Amino acid sequence: MYDxxxxxxxxxxxxxxxxSQYLTATQLSGPGIPADRLVEAMRHGALEGGKRLRPLLVRxxxxxxxxxxxxxxxxxxxxxxxxxYSLIHDDLPAMDNDDMRRGRPTVHKAYDDATAILAxxxxxxxxxxxxxxxxxxxxPTVRIRLVTELASGAxxxxxxxxxxxxxxxxxxxxxxxEISTMQAxxxxxxxxxxxxxxxxxxxxxxxxxxxxxxxxxxxxxxxxLADDILDVTATAETMGKATGKDADKNKQTLVARLGVDGAxxxxxxxxxxxxxxxxxxxxxxxxxxxxxxxxxxxxx
Amino acid sequence: MYDxxxxxxxxxxxxxxxxSQYLTATQLSGPGIPADRLVEAMRHGALEGGKRLRPLLVRxxxxxxxxxxxxxxxxxxxxxxxxxYSLIHDDLPAMDNDDMRRGRPTVHKAYDDATAILAxxxxxxxxxxxxxxxxxxxxPTVRIRLVTELASGAxxxxxxxxxxxxxxxxxxxxxxxEISTMQAxxxxxxxxxxxxxxxxxxxxxxxxxxxxxxxxxxxxxxxxLADDILDVTATAETMGKATGKDADKNKQTLVARLGVDGAxxxxxxxxxxxxxxxxxxxxxxxxxxxxxxxxxxxxx
Numbered sequence: 001m002y003d004x005x006x007x008x009x010x011x012x013x014x015x016x017x018x019x020s021q022y023l024t025a026t027q028l029s030g031p032g033i034p035a036d037r038l039v040e041a042m043r044h045g046a047l048e049g050g051k052r053l054r055p056l057l058v059r060x061x062x063x064x065x066x067x068x069x070x071x072x073x074x075x076x077x078x079x080x081x082x083x084x085y086s087l088i089h090d091d092l093p094a095m096d097n098d099d100m101r102r103g104r105p106t107v108h109k110a111y112d113d114a115t116a117i118l119a120x121x122x123x124x125x126x127x128x129x130x131x132x133x134x135x136x137x138x139x140p141t142v143r144i145r146l147v148t149e150l151a152s153g154a155x156x157x158x159x160x161x162x163x164x165x166x167x168x169x170x171x172x173x174x175x176x177x178e179i180s181t182m183q184a185x186x187x188x189x190x191x192x193x194x195x196x197x198x199x200x201x202x203x204x205x206x207x208x209x210x211x212x213x214x215x216x217x218x219x220x221x222x223x224x225l226a227d228d229i230l231d232v233t234a235t236a237e238t239m240g241k242a243t244g245k246d247a248d249k250n251k252q253t254l255v256a257r258l259g260v261d262g263a264x265x266x267x268x269x270x271x272x273x274x275x276x277x278x279x280x281x282x283x284x285x286x287x288x289x290x291x292x293x294x295x296x297x298x299x300x
Numbered sequence: 301m302y303d304x305x306x307x308x309x310x311x312x313x314x315x316x317x318x319x320s321q322y323l324t325a326t327q328l329s330g331p332g333i334p335a336d337r338l339v340e341a342m343r344h345g346a347l348e349g350g351k352r353l354r355p356l357l358v359r360x361x362x363x364x365x366x367x368x369x370x371x372x373x374x375x376x377x378x379x380x381x382x383x384x385y386s387l388i389h390d391d392l393p394a395m396d397n398d399d400m401r402r403g404r405p406t407v408h409k410a411y412d413d414a415t416a417i418l419a420x421x422x423x424x425x426x427x428x429x430x431x432x433x434x435x436x437x438x439x440p441t442v443r444i445r446l447v448t449e450l451a452s453g454a455x456x457x458x459x460x461x462x463x464x465x466x467x468x469x470x471x472x473x474x475x476x477x478e479i480s481t482m483q484a485x486x487x488x489x490x491x492x493x494x495x496x497x498x499x500x501x502x503x504x505x506x507x508x509x510x511x512x513x514x515x516x517x518x519x520x521x522x523x524x525l526a527d528d529i530l531d532v533t534a535t536a537e538t539m540g541k542a543t544g545k546d547a548d549k550n551k552q553t554l555v556a557r558l559g560v561d562g563a564x565x566x567x568x569x570x571x572x573x574x575x576x577x578x579x580x581x582x583x584x585x586x587x588x589x590x591x592x593x594x595x596x597x598x599x600x
Contacts, residue, residue: 028455028456028457028461029456029457030452030453030455030456030457030458030461030485030489031452031453031457031458031484031485031488031489031492031517032457032458032461032462032481032484032485032489033457033461033481034456034457034461034464035461035464035465035468037464037468038456038460038461038464039456042456085421089417089418089421092394092417094392094394094412094413094414094417095414095417112394113394114394114395114467115464115467117389117392117394117395117417118389118460118463118464118467120421121385121389121420121421121424121460122455122456122460122461124421124424124425125424125451125454125455125456125460126451126455126456128428128447128451129447129448129451129452129455131447132444132445132447132448132451133448140440140441140443140444141440143440143444144432144440144443144444144447147428147429147431147432147444147447148429148432148433151425151426151428151429151432152330152331152429153330153331154425155328155330155422155425155426155429156328156329156330156334156338156339156342156422156425156426157328157329157330157331157332157333157334158330158331158332160338160418160421160422160425161328161330161332161333161334161335161338161422162332163418164334164335164337164338164415164418165335167414167415168335168337181332181333184331184332185330185331185332188331189330189331189332192331217331
C-alpha cells in the first residue's frame with residue numbers, strides 16, 4: 001500500500017539534504033572558487049523549500065520500472081534546481097515583484113537584484129552539471145537524454161517560454177486556448193520533464209514513455225488549475241506568499257472563466273484523466289496516482 | 301600558413317548562420333512553441349555579435365587533433381550562447397546598467413528587463429540542448445564531457461562566480477591576487493572551457509589537455525588585460541559601448557595598479573607564456589598561437 005505522506009516527506013528530506021550537500025563552495029568549484037555571497041544566495045533560494053514535488057515525480061515514475069529511489073536523487077535535484085532558479089527570477093522586481101516566498105524574504109530582498117539574477121543563473125547552470133555527473137546514472141547515453149529532456153522542459157518551448165507568454169497575457173486578450181498553452185508551458189513542461197526523466201532512468205520503452213507523458217500533461221494541468229483555484233480561495237497566511245495577485249494583475253486563468261465551483265469540477269475530471277493513463281502499470285504506479293489526487297486536494 | 305583574418309571571419313560567418321538557423325520558434329520548440337517576443341529577444345542578443353572568439357578557440361583547439369571545422373560548430377554555438385546570455389544579464393540595470401552593446405540598444409532597452417532576463421535564461425538553457433544533440437558529436441560520452449566542461453566554465457566556480465566577485469570588488473578593497481582570481485573566473489573560465497572543449501572534441505590525451513588548459517589560462521589573462529587596457533585607452537566610438545566605466549565604478553583592474561605602459565609589458569609577457577604552452581603541437585597549433593597574439597594587438 002503506497003503511503004503518499006511518508007514517501008513525499010522522505011523525498012523532501014532527501015532533496016533538502018542533497019541540495020545542502022551540493023550547494024557548497026567545494027562542490028560548486030570549477031576553475032575558481034565561488035564567492036560566499038553567491039553560494040549563500042543559491043542556498044537561500046533552494047533550501048527549506050516547498051514540497052519538492054518534481055523530484056517526487058521523478059522518483060515515482062522511476063519506481064514503475066523498479067529503479068531504487070536513491071538512484072533518482074541526482075535527477076530530482078537537477079529538476080528542483082531548475083524550479084528554484086525559476087522562482088528566484090520570477091520574484092524579481094522586473095518580473096512578478098514578490099517580496100516573500102515560503103514565508104521568507106525572496107532572494108533579491110534578502111540580498112539584491114544582481115545577486116538574485118546570478119544565483120538563478122548559477123542554479124540553472126549547475127542543474128546540468130548534476131545530470132552530467134556519472135553519479136546521476138552509469139550510462140552516458142541516459143545522462144544525455146536527461147540533459148535533452150530537462151533543457152526542453154525548461155527552455156523557450158517550455159517553462160521560460162511559458163513565463164514569457166504569461167507576461168504577455170497580463171496585457172489581456174488571451175483566448176482560452178492561449179491560456180492553456182501558456183500554462184502547459186509555464187508549469188506543465190517541467191512536470192512533464194520530471195515524469196519523463198524518471199521513465200528515462202527506468203529505461204522505459206516508447207509506448208510506456210508515451211503513456212507517462214500523457215499522464216504528466218494531465219497532471220500538470222491539474223496542478224496549475226489547483227494553483228489558480230488556491231490563488232482565489234486561500235489567504236496570504238496559509239500560502240506564505242502574496243495571493244490574489246493573479247486577479248490584481250489581470251492574469252488570465254481558467255478560474256476567471258469557469259468560477260471556483262466550475263474549476264473544481266474540471267479539476268476532478270483532469271485528475272481522472274491523468275490516473276486513467278496509468279492503467280497498464282499496476283500497483284507500481286500508485287505513487288503517480290497518489291500525486292495526481294494530491295494535486296486536486298492540496299490546500300497550499 | 302595559418303591566416304587568422306580568414307579563419308576568424310569564416311568562423312564568425314558560420315556562427316552567425318548557425319545561430320540564425322537555431323534561434324527560431326521551430327528549432328527551440330519543446331512541449332510548446334516559444335513566444336515570438338522571446339525568440340526575437342534571443343536573436344537580438346545573440347546575432348550580429350562580436351568576433352565570436354570563443355567558437356574560434358574551439359575550432360582552433362580541435363584543429364590540433366585534425367577535427368574538421370564543421371564538426372566543431374555545435375560546440376562553438378553552445379559556448380557563444382553562454383557568452384551572449386551573460387552579456388544580456390550583465391547589461392541589465394540591476395547589474396552594469398548598459399544601454400548600448402555593439403552599437404545597438406541592449407536587449408533590455410530594445411525590449412524590457414523581464415524579457416531580457418528570460419531571453420538570457422533561454423539562451424543558457426539551450427546551450428545545453430545544443431551540446432546534448434547528437435549533431436554535436438556522435439559519441440554520447442564526448443557530449444557529456446562537453447556539458448560538464450561548459451557548466452563548469454559558466455557556473456559558480458567560473459563565469460557567474462566571477463561576475464559576483466566583480467560586483468563585490470566594486471565596493472573596493474580587493475588585493476591584486478583577488479583581482480586575478482576574479483578575472484580568471486569572469487572572463488578566463490569560458491575561454492578555458494572553449495579551448496578544452498575543442499581538445500575534448502579531438503579526443504586529447506590528458507597530457508595534451510593539460511598543456512592546452514595552461515595555454516587557455518594564459519590566453520584568458522591576456523584577453524582580460526587587453527580589455528582593461530582598452531577600457532582606459534579607447535573611445536566610446538571605437539568600442540561601440542560605454543568605456544571608462546571600470547574607473548567610474550571603482551572596478552579593480554591591473555591597469556589601475558600598473559599603469560597603461562606597465563600593463564602593456566605584462567600583456568606581452570603573458571602572450572609569450574601562452575604560446576610557450578603549445579610548443580609540442582607543431583604547425584597545427586598556429587591558430588591558437590595567432591589568437592593569443594591577436595588578443596594583445598586588438599584595438600576593439
